[in-house]
Amino acid sequence: MNDEQTDAGTSAPEATDPALEALRREANEHRERYLRTAAEMDNLRKRSAREVELARKFGAERLAQAILPVRDSLQAGLVAAEKAGQGPLLEGVRATVRLLDEAFSAAGIREVDPTGQLFDPNKHEALSLLPAANVPPNTVLEVVQKGYELNDRLLRAAKVIVARAADA
Numbered sequence: 716m717n718d719e720q721t722d723a724g725t726s727a728p729e730a731t732d733p734a735l736e737a738l739r740r741e742a743n744e745h746r747e748r749y750l751r752t753a754a755e756m757d758n759l760r761k762r763s764a765r766e767v768e769l770a771r772k773f774g775a776e777r778l779a780q781a782i783l784p785v786r787d788s789l790q791a792g793l794v795a796a797e798k799a800g801q802g803p804l805l806e807g808v809r810a811t812v813r814l815l816d817e818a819f820s821a822a823g824i825r826e827v828d829p830t831g832q833l834f835d836p837n838k839h840e841a842l843s844l845l846p847a848a849n850v851p852p853n854t855v856l857e858v859v860q861k862g863y864e865l866n867d868r869l870l871r872a873a874k875v876i877v878a879r880a881a882d883a
Contacts, residue, residue, distance in 0.1 A: 772866050775822050827862035827873045829855045840872040847878035854878045
């Protein structure tokens with residue numbers, strides 16, 4: 716190869732060369748497509764990680780909602796056995812309730828007992844209003860059925876009786 720061919724082969728092409736411009740546009744399109752795909756993949760990875768975390772955190776929600784009535788029944792059995800004076804039965808039911816409460820705690824299920832707190836419609840279901848002179852209005856007087864939360868998400872609202880202003 717002589718110097719003229721080398722110089723001619725490496726000289727910069729004209730900026731107006733249509734084939735070169737077309738290749739540049741195509742290269743830019745491919746680069747943009749790559750960047751969009753990379754961003755979409757990153758978003759997908761983050762969204763998947765969030766969904767897995769939520770599934771881990773709240774995956775037991777259906778099971779917990781199915782088991783709550785069982786705990787209520789055991790608690791009612793405790794009250795009935797106490798009234799009937801059934802000592803051994805009482806101890807067996809108490810042990811079962813303790814085991815269930817430990818399982819709830821391990822799964823992140825927490826009891827909501829709002830006695831004496833202000834009524835919160837997001838966590839409580841008012842069954843009735845009773846006049847009460849010794850407590851402020853909208854205070855929970857009695858819990859008819861306890862509520863439960865799973866990792867701070869409400870599973871079941873507490874059913875309560877709420878104080879209203881005493882009639883003058």
